[in-house]
Amino acid sequence: MTRLKKNFPRRPLVAGNWKMHRTASDTKNLIEDIVQRVQKIANVDMVVCPPFTSLAVAAETLGRHSVLAIGAQNMHQAKEGAFTGEVSGTMLRDLGVRYVILGHSERRHFFNETDTGVAAKATIAVSYLLRPIVCVGETLAQREAKETMAVVEAQLRGSLQGFPKEKLAELVIAYEPVWAIGTGKVATPKQANDVHHKIRAILTDLFGPEGANLRILYGGSVKPENSAALMAENDIDGFLVGGASLDARSFFNIIESARPVRASEND
Ligand code: PEP
Numbered sequence: 001m002t003r004l005k006k007n008f009p010r011r012p013l014v015a016g017n018w019k020m021h022r023t024a025s026d027t028k029n030l031i032e033d034i035v036q037r038v039q040k041i042a043n044v045d046m047v048v049c050p051p052f053t054s055l056a057v058a059a060e061t062l063g064r065h066s067v068l069a070i071g072a073q074n075m076h077q078a079k080e081g082a083f084t085g086e087v088s089g090t091m092l093r094d095l096g097v098r099y100v101i102l103g104h105s106e107r108r109h110f111f112n113e114t115d116t117g118v119a120a121k122a123t124i125a126v127s128y129l130l131r132p133i134v135c136v137g138e139t140l141a142q143r144e145a146k147e148t149m150a151v152v153e154a155q156l157r158g159s160l161q162g163f164p165k166e167k168l169a170e171l172v173i174a175y176e177p178v179w180a181i182g183t184g185k186v187a188t189p190k191q192a193n194d195v196h197h198k199i200r201a202i203l204t205d206l207f208g209p210e211g212a213n214l215r216i217l218y219g220g221s222v223k224p225e226n227s228a229a230l231m232a233e234n235d236i237d238g239f240l241v242g243g244a245s246l247d248a249r250s251f252f253n254i255i256e257s258a259r260p261v262r263a264s265e266n267d
Contacts, residue, residue, distance in 0.1 A: 016245025115158025180220025
C-alpha cells in the first residue's frame with residue numbers, strides 16, 4: 001500500500017466501534033482474526049470497542065499485554081448505584097477496559113445525551129484511568145446552513161467543561177460528521193481537516209499549548225479506500241471506524257494506512 005508522507009507529530013490511534021454488533025460468542029473469533037493481522041504493526045495505538053456483553057470475552061482473548069486495547073462505547077458517571085441498565089467506569093476498568101467512547105452522535109440522538117452529561121462522564125472516566133474518546137460533529141442540515149464550526153465548537157466546549165488539565169494526555173477527540181456516519185458519504189480530506197484544524201485551535205484556547213497536542217480522530221464511513229488520503233492531512237491523527245471495523249481485513253488495512261511511513265518506504 002502506498003501512503004502519502006507527512007510528519008507524524010502525534011502517535012496515530014485507530015479505534016473500532018462495533019456498536020450493537022457481535023454476540024459474546026462471536027467476539028473471540030473476530031478479536032483473534034484482528035490480532036493476528038495487526039500484531040506486527042508498530043507506532044499506532046489500536047483499540048476495539050465491542051458491546052458491554054463482549055468486553056469480558058475480549059479481555060480474556062487479548063490477555064494482559066496485547067497490541068490491541070479495549071474500549072467501551074459508553075459509561076455512567078456514577079461509581080455505582082440505582083441506575084438500572086447502566087455500567088460504571090469502575091466496572092469497565094475492572095475488566096481491563098482502557099478507553100471509552102463518549103458522546104457518540106447515536107447516543108446524543110437516540111438517548112438524549114447532552115454536552116453537560118458528556119463532560120461529567122469525561123471527567124469521571126479519567127479518574128478511573130479510562131481514556132475518553134469524546135465525539136463531536138454536525139448534522140447535514142447544520143453543514144448546509146454553514147453552522148459546522150459553530151456547532152462543533154459549542155459541543156466541544158460543552159463536552160470538555162471542567163475537564164482536568166492534568167489529565168489532558170488521556171483525552172482523545174473524534175470529529176464525526178453525523179451525515180457521514182454509516183452512510184457511505186465520507187467527508188473529503190479537506191472538509192475533515194478544516195474542522196480538525198478548528199478543533200485544535202479550540203483545544204489550544206481551552207488548555208494552552210498542550211491542547212494542541214491532543215489526538216483528533218476522524219470518523220464517518222472510513223474505509224481502506226479512503227483512509228490513506230484522510231490520514232495524509234496534518235490535523236488527522238487516526239480514525240474512529242464503525243462498519244469497517246467489523247471486518248478484520250478492512251480494519252487492518254485502515255490501521256496500516258495510519259501507520260507512520262518510514263523514509264525508506266514508497267521509494
Ligand atoms: C461510528 O460509528 O463512529 C462510525 C464512524 O461509523 P461508520 O464508520 O460506519 O460510518
